[in-house]
Amino acid sequence: MSGARIGHGYDVHRLAEGRRLILGGVDIPWERGLLGHSDADVLTHAVMDALLGAAGLGDIGQHFPDTDPAYAGADSLKLLEHVAGLLRERGFVVGNVDATVLAQRPKLAPHIPRMRENLARAMGAEPAQVNVKATTEEGLGFTGSGGGMAAHAVCLLIG
Numbered sequence: 001m002s003g004a005r006i007g008h009g010y011d012v013h014r015l016a017e018g019r020r021l022i023l024g025g026v027d028i029p030w031e032r033g034l035l036g037h038s039d040a041d042v043l044t045h046a047v048m049d050a051l052l053g054a055a056g057l058g059d060i061g062q063h064f065p066d067t068d069p070a071y072a073g074a075d076s077l078k079l080l081e082h083v084a085g086l087l088r089e090r091g092f093v094v095g096n097v098d099a100t101v102l103a104q105r106p107k108l109a110p111h112i113p114r115m116r117e118n119l120a121r122a123m124g125a126e127p128a129q130v131n132v133k134a135t136t137e138e139g140l141g142f143t144g145s146g147g148g149m150a151a152h153a154v155c156l157l158i159g
């Protein structure tokens with residue numbers, strides 16, 4: 001099937017003491033980090049799910065099961081490289097990705113340029129094709145209370 005295909009991804013991770021906070025491959029100094037089997041990079045996970053969704057390839061849980069010790073502590077950018085390879089094999093090119101991180105704290109704006117560079121590099125794209133935004137949820141819900149962070153992503157693939 002050729003043409004443009006849209007994809008959506010959404011992910012959530014809890015915040016916990018004694019964990020690094022990694023978003024879009026950027027290691028952000030913070031009092032807590034995201035909990036998960038891999039590096040728990042919630043932004044990169046949402047981006048991967050958007051790409052896999054657009055390609056009709058399921059989700060990251062199918063490709064990188066959290067029961068598999070191979071993915072313990074995994075660098076999510078490496079997983080994104082793998083996903084990008086799957087897309088290339090099927091003749092897809094990334095048009096663009098747009099993502100939003102939902103987090104009450106810390107301030108993410110200073111880190112966004114590096115997130116865009118990291119995600120773009122892993123996908124074989126340019127930073128201009130990868131937009132990242134951050135918002136709080138005004139103190140509401142689990143992101144507002146600091147229980148966790150969430151990320152949404154959409155993408156367009158050209159096939």
Ligand code: MG
Nearest residue numbers: 011012042045
């Ligand atoms: Mg995840």
